[in-house]
Amino acid sequence: MSRLKEISVGIKYPAAALSVMILMIAGCGVPATKGFTETAMGEIEALEYETALETLASAEEAGENKALIARAKGIAHLGLAQYDEAVSDFYEVLSYSDWQVDALDYDVNYYLADAYEHMKDYESAVDTYTDILGLKSKEVLALYRRGCDYLMLNDHDRAVADFDRALELAPDDYDLRIEVAGRLTEASYEDEGRNILEQFLTEREKKLSGFDKGRIYFYMEDYENAKIYLEDARDDDDQNTILFLGKTYEMLGDYNYATSTYQNYLTRHPEAAVIYNQLGLSRLKSGDYAGARDAFSTARNLPGTGLDQVLSYNEIVANEYTGDFNRAKTLMDEYLKKYPDDQAAVRENIFLSTR
Numbered sequence: 001m002s003r004l005k006e007i008s009v010g011i012k013y014p015a016a017a018l019s020v021m022i023l024m025i026a027g028c029g030v031p032a033t034k035g036f037t038e039t040a041m042g043e044i045e046a047l048e049y050e051t052a053l054e055t056l057a058s059a060e061e062a063g064e065n066k067a068l069i070a071r072a073k074g075i076a077h078l079g080l081a082q083y084d085e086a087v088s089d090f091y092e093v094l095s096y097s098d099w100q101v102d103a104l105d106y107d108v109n110y111y112l113a114d115a116y117e118h119m120k121d122y123e124s125a126v127d128t129y130t131d132i133l134g135l136k137s138k139e140v141l142a143l144y145r146r147g148c149d150y151l152m153l154n155d156h157d158r159a160v161a162d163f164d165r166a167l168e169l170a171p172d173d174y175d176l177r178i179e180v181a182g183r184l185t186e187a188s189y190e191d192e193g194r195n196i197l198e199q200f201l202t203e204r205e206k207k208l209s210g211f212d213k214g215r216i217y218f219y220m221e222d223y224e225n226a227k228i229y230l231e232d233a234r235d236d237d238d239q240n241t242i243l244f245l246g247k248t249y250e251m252l253g254d255y256n257y258a259t260s261t262y263q264n265y266l267t268r269h270p271e272a273a274v275i276y277n278q279l280g281l282s283r284l285k286s287g288d289y290a291g292a293r294d295a296f297s298t299a300r301n302l303p304g305t306g307l308d309q310v311l312s313y314n315e316i317v318a319n320e321y322t323g324d325f326n327r328a329k330t331l332m333d334e335y336l337k338k339y340p341d342d343q344a345a346v347r348e349n350i351f352l353s354t355r
Helices: 019-027 035-045 049-061 066-079 083-095 103-118 122-135 140-152 156-169 174-186 190-204 210-219 223-232 239-251 255-268 273-286 289-300 308-322 325-338 343-353
Strands: none
Touching (some): 066 103, 140 156, 210 239, 239 273, 255 273, 273 289, 325 343
16 A cells, blocks of 8 residues: 555654645745735645746736745746756845845745755755755754755765754654654664664653653554553544554554544544545555545545645545546546656556556
């Protein structure tokens, strides 16, 4: 089931999130846009990137703020996977900057680094984060992201140095520790990743809640202990608890109990798209392909979830499992228009073209 997408809940530093989602953290304090530029930003939020670029052309004709127009163009080009154009746009924003670095400069540098990462130009991404850290040495996000890029460059020691500094600056950030451990594990440093979590459990045992202990054990792949703590912390109206508890039972092979856990929660919270997605994943693992498709479709039709990409992709795969390849192809065409940079979807589309 690795072709499917899960949704990380409660993680501030997602490993594979959309660039706009990642970098909103750095965008605080950016001046409000007005007129056509403001309209274009709304279109970008709705993933209407080409329409946004047309609107920004009108903003240029109207003489609106050049820096904010260029920033919006860069974000739109990122969404269209036009990374060279995005880099050019972000450099244009920086060209308007004076000697006093402000929130817009920091925001754009994060976007610039993100564009480089998509281009797999990790050296340039590292240089960009280094520029940020040269002015704000305690930027936890920049340290974390630079550490990730060092890992991509096979520079383990520098990566660990950045991760250690980020963890030192954010000693109570449980999510950051989980994410750092995950990145190290992905890079084949499983023992180091596990040690980070084990050490944290030892040092903070008395301070950690049952839920936090449970999810840390979950990421350590100690599912029996995860089950014990998550059941003890169980709150049938808390989405995070239900999500981790259900996923733990999935990992233990008890899909029936996991599915009933999700369904019980959805009877009281039918707007919970995250739980619908996990219900769909669980049903797929248990062989209920039609039920999985319905779960993804139901969630995708909910308003304002912000999870359209994950849900749309999973609905495509679920339709493949049911054998409805025509429906899957139709949905894939729509998907790739919105998310042309999703390499997993590109590969999946190649598979669909042979059916």
